[in-house]
Amino acid sequence: MxxxxxxxxxxxxxWIFLHRWNQRSRKGPKTWPLVGAAIExxxxxxxxxxxxxxxxxxxxxxxxxxxxxxxxxxADPANVEHVLKTNFANYPKxxxxxxxxxxxxxxxxxxxxxxxxxKQRKTASFEFASKNLRDFSTVVFREYSxxxxxxxxxxxxxxxxxxxxxxxMRMTLDSICKVGFGVExxxxxxxxxxxxxxxxxDAANIIVTLRFIDPLWKIKKFLRVGSEAxxxxxxxxxxxxxxxxxxxxxxxxxxxxxGPNNHKMKHDxxxxxxxxxxxxxxxxxxxxxxxxxxxxxxxxxxxxxTTLSWAIYMIMTHDHVAEKLYTELKAFExxxxxxxxxxxxxxxxxxDLESFDMRTKQFAQLMSYDSLGKLYYLHAVxxxxxxxxxxxxxxxxxxxxDDILPDGTKVKAGGMxxxxxxxxxxxxxxxxxxxxxxxxxxxxxxxxxxxxxxxKFTAFQAGPRICLGKDSAYLQMKMALAxxxxxxxxxxxxxxxxxxxxxxxxxxxNGLKITVSKRS
Numbered sequence: 001m002x003x004x005x006x007x008x009x010x011x012x013x014x015w016i017f018l019h020r021w022n023q024r025s026r027k028g029p030k031t032w033p034l035v036g037a038a039i040e041x042x043x044x045x046x047x048x049x050x051x052x053x054x055x056x057x058x059x060x061x062x063x064x065x066x067x068x069x070x071x072x073x074x075a076d077p078a079n080v081e082h083v084l085k086t087n088f089a090n091y092p093k094x095x096x097x098x099x100x101x102x103x104x105x106x107x108x109x110x111x112x113x114x115x116x117x118x119k120q121r122k123t124a125s126f127e128f129a130s131k132n133l134r135d136f137s138t139v140v141f142r143e144y145s146x147x148x149x150x151x152x153x154x155x156x157x158x159x160x161x162x163x164x165x166x167x168x169m170r171m172t173l174d175s176i177c178k179v180g181f182g183v184e185x186x187x188x189x190x191x192x193x194x195x196x197x198x199x200x201x202d203a204a205n206i207i208v209t210l211r212f213i214d215p216l217w218k219i220k221k222f223l224r225v226g227s228e229a230x231x232x233x234x235x236x237x238x239x240x241x242x243x244x245x246x247x248x249x250x251x252x253x254x255x256x257x258x259g260p261n262n263h264k265m266k267h268d269x270x271x272x273x274x275x276x277x278x279x280x281x282x283x284x285x286x287x288x289x290x291x292x293x294x295x296x297x298x299x300x301x302x303x304x305x306t307t308l309s310w311a312i313y314m315i316m317t318h319d320h321v322a323e324k325l326y327t328e329l330k331a332f333e334x335x336x337x338x339x340x341x342x343x344x345x346x347x348x349x350x351x352d353l354e355s356f357d358m359r360t361k362q363f364a365q366l367m368s369y370d371s372l373g374k375l376y377y378l379h380a381v382x383x384x385x386x387x388x389x390x391x392x393x394x395x396x397x398x399x400x401x402d403d404i405l406p407d408g409t410k411v412k413a414g415g416m417x418x419x420x421x422x423x424x425x426x427x428x429x430x431x432x433x434x435x436x437x438x439x440x441x442x443x444x445x446x447x448x449x450x451x452x453x454x455x456k457f458t459a460f461q462a463g464p465r466i467c468l469g470k471d472s473a474y475l476q477m478k479m480a481l482a483x484x485x486x487x488x489x490x491x492x493x494x495x496x497x498x499x500x501x502x503x504x505x506x507x508x509x510n511g512l513k514i515t516v517s518k519r520s
Contacts, residue, residue, distance in 0.1 A: 029055065029064055041213050046502055049393050049422040056423040061409045068215065069096065070415040071396070075427055078406040080419045081455040083397055085463035091417060094398015100211040103235055104204050106287065108295030120292075121468070123276065127269055128468045134369060136268070137179050137472055138479075142364050144175045145480040147188050149360045152488055154190075156516045157353050161493055163511040164312055168305040168480075173198055175476060176300030181245050181293060182252070182268035200237035201297065202503075207231040209503045212396070239290065246289045250274055269296060302505040303391035304473050308480060309512050310389035311382055313498060314438050316490040316514070321381060321440060326519065328377045329486040336366040356518065360487050364479075372478045376449045378485075380440035382477050383449075386459035387431075388438060390421035393506045395461065421458045422506065430456055488516045 029040045041064065044051040052073055055062040060076035074080060083091045092113035105111040109120040127133055148171045155162050170187040173195070177185050187195045207227045211217045220228035249270050273292050277284030315322045337344050344362060372378075396418040403411050411417055428435045431442075443449055454462035460470045467473075484490075492498070493513035501509035 029062070045210075045213060048502060049420075049500065049506075052394075052420055053423045053426050056420065057427060060427075060429065061405065061407055063409070070412065072405075072409065072411050072415065072417045073394075073423075074405065074409075074417060074419050075424045075430070076407060077424075077430065077453060077455040079409075080424075080458060080462070082406050083417055083419060084455065084458075084461065084465065087403060088464055090400050090403055091397035092400065094396075094400075094416065096398060096416060097396055101208055103231065104208050104238075105295055105298070106291030108291035110295050110298065111291075119282075121464075123273070124269075124468050127272055128472065133179075133269070134472075134475075137475060138369050140175055140178045141476040141479045142367065144171045144178075144188060145476075145483050146357075146361060146364055147171070147174075148480065149364075149483050149487065150357050151188070151190065151192075152484065152516050153353060153356050153360070153518070156488065156518050159515070162514055162516065164490070164514050165305065165309040165508050165512040167192075168308045169198065169301065170195070171480070172301040172305040172308075172476070173297070176297055177245070178268070180268060180296045180300060181270040182249055183245055196237050197241040200234040202507075204231055204234040204238060205298070205302070205505065206501070206503045207234070238294065242290050242293050243286065245293060246270070246274075246286055298505070299467075299469055300472075302507065304476055306505055306507045307382065307386060307389070307391050307473075308477055309508055310506070311385040311477070311481060312484070312490055312514070313492075313508075313512055314385050314388075315381065315485065316492060318438055321438070322485070322489070325377060325381060325485050328375060329482055332371075332375055332482075333363055333366060333486065336371055340366065342366070356487075360483055363486060364483055367479055367482060369475060372475065372482065375478060375482065376444060376447060377440060378478055378481060379449050379474065380443040382474065382481065383443050383457070383459075384438060384440040387425040387457060388436075389500075389506055390425065390459040391505055392459075392461075393422035393500075394418050394420050395458075419458060424456070424458055487519050489519055490514050490516055 041048070041051075052062065056073060056075040060074065061079065062073045064071040064073065074083065093111060094113070098111055098113075101111045107116055109117060109124060112120060148167055151167060152162070154160075167188070170192070174185060174188050177183050185195070185197075187193065187198065207230060210227060214220075214227075217228060220226045221231075224232060249268075253271060253274060270289065270293060273284060273289055276282045277289070315325065333344070336342075342362070342365075344359075396416045399411050399413050399415050399417060401413050405411065405417075424430055426435055434442075443452075451457075454460065454466060460467035491514060493515060496513040497510055498512065499509045501507050
């Protein structure tokens with residue numbers, strides 16, 4: 001080795017040594033020259049949510065330098081309120097997030113800022129406030145919850161194993177397609193047909209999430225190799241399905257308007273956006289409708305199904321919760337039947353399959369938007385599930401201008417701030433010494449449900465972007481869980497490993513394999 005090479009090697013070694021030495025008291029991930037914390041983050045990618053829990057339990061704010069940007073992760077409610085409300089205008093989705101997600105979500109409400117977001121938000125808020133949509137949703141959610149119950153009753157009679165997460169994904173996909181777009185796609189049919197759209201949507205979701213820590217994704221995209229090649233094919237499948245739904249719905253609307261029933265307005269969301277598109281000022285075309293469809297799918301399918309999956313897992317692994325919930329549902333059933341003057345058929349383990357399914361239908365008819373509001377413990381079970389297993393475990397925001405967070409952390413324009421609901425629910429400084437325990441009672445006072453600050457319980461976001469579909473999500477989850485937990489017991493298949501999968505939604509990596517048995 002010549003003297004020049006030796007000097008260069010010594011200089012590089014000294015540079016790296018000094019860089020690492022200066023970090024010995026650093027609270028966040030240790031970094032390397034040029035690549036920042038990318039190496040540690042990539043090594044922990046499959047367990048990133050728990051990796052962040054470890055750091056955020058030691059400091060309410062964690063700064064993670066990356067090769068081309070800096071991520072600042074926050075878990076303190078004061079910081080979250082600053083980002084989501086107080087200085088909302090400084091923390092949009094941003095160009096970086098938009099570029100990562102555009103291939104899947106386009107310019108839809110979850111991937112937009114500024115005037116485009118405000119217009120979609122105004123339209124969507126009007127639709128979600130509609131009593132017609134709420135009543136239509138109640139009927140649809142009841143219908144598909146009963147279809148799921150029927151599949152479970154068959155499994156109980158035949159002692160079959162089920163992947164309940166897959167079934168819930170099918171249920172919520174069918175539901176959102178009916179409520180959102182007025183179409184019946186039938187993935188929850190008894191023979192459980194394969195659905196290419198659902199598989200492609202999951203694949204696309206996983207790949208766009210990987211983009212956040214993969215500095216080579218643009219090169220892969222340009223060369224059409226690796227994960228980006230898979231993404232291209234997945235998007236083609238997604239778009240083929242979505243545009244077919246749009247064209248079919250447009251044709252049905254035109255036929256209805258030309259026929260004798262032209263006074264009847266469809267209550268699904270897509271139909272309302274198609275009607276709005278007839279006004280040129282709204283600037284709504286098929287691509288806009290495509291983005292509306294996919295944004296509602298990710299909101300109405302994935303988030304609800306994953307929350308229901310984690311809720312069932314929590315219920316089956318906490319016997320006292322299962323029994324208390326069952327007791328509430330039995331009391332609810334008796335009270336509602338008395339008010340409706342309904343004579344309930346007997347329910348016992350000796351019933352045949354047809355009689356058992358008829359009994360569940362009887363119970364389902366007692367459930368309306370208003371009557372479900374009486375189930376405070378059920379509401380607490382779902383909310384406690386969302387505290388520990390939020391459907392959206394991380395939510396990044398761009399930074400327009402340099403700013404200082406309430407805890408004194410300086411953030412730079414062009415970087416990203418991410419509030420972390422998964423970590424926030426596990427922090428003792430937010431929830432006390434039992435933060436890691438599943439305890440629905442923390443939400444109840446004198447038997448009634450009590451909300452927490454949306455900047456502390458961030459499962460539905462907060463501030464101007466707070467989730468418009470919150471009530472609709474609770475409605476579907478309560479409808480499904482009320483039927484399932486009233487008539488079934490769940491047991492985890494021996495040896496089945498429950499863990500999350502890294503994607504924008506906190507789904508289970510291996511599904512949720514269970515067996516079911518009837519309750520009387």
